Amino acid sequence: MAELRTIRLHLDSDLYDIDSAEIHLFPLHPPAEIEAQVESGEQAYLRSAPVSDNVAVGAPVYGPGQYIAAMTHVVFKQKHGDQKIVVPTFSLPLLSLGQEDLDNGEWRVAIRPPGWIRVKLIDSDGRPILGQIVEAWSMSEADTGVPGCSGETDANGSLLFDVPVGRYRVSVAEGETREVSIRDDFEEVTVTLRRPAPPG
Helix, strand or coil, X not given: CCCCEEEEEEEECCCEEEEEEEEEEEECCCCHHHHXXXXXXXXXXXXXXXXECCEEEEEEECCCEEEEEEEEEEEEEECCCCCEEEEEEEECCCEEECHHHHHHCEEEEECCCCEXXXXXXXXXXXXXXXXXXXXXXXXXXXXXXXXXXXXXXCCCCEEEEEECCEEEEEEECCCCEEEEEECCCCCEEEEEEECCCCCC
């Protein structure tokens, strides 16, 4: 059986503190019994921990390795000011937990608050397109063949990606590709993509 353990997770940022949030962790390579729960649709494997003042006490882990992580209901607070920003969801990069961190019960990772790419997908007549997959690629990773993030447009043809500062290529299959830049934390950039309606 995979042993579920807890660890004290410190989330460090130079510019902002995490006032409060809920962090969700899942192993990139889960133990066999956890993978079986995922495949069967069970929810027992889902674990989270509250975050307060940059620290998640009791963050759930199964052992050393890489973890997929995301935070929900995040309140960022400016370190040298009174500004607070509420973010519904915030995806973290893969987190690596070492055996030494696990043995010490303390895990420290550096994070950077996100920016956002808001996508609007329309057809050649300007009508929103529902249910199309849009992909965003970091320009530094565009040659890896794997998009940094992807998602499906809603009824308004819209989609929102949270991404770190950087340059991105945003594209839709059989449609346009555009490049956008996120220059600052919490910056939001809107990009409109067109995808012609299929013939007939």
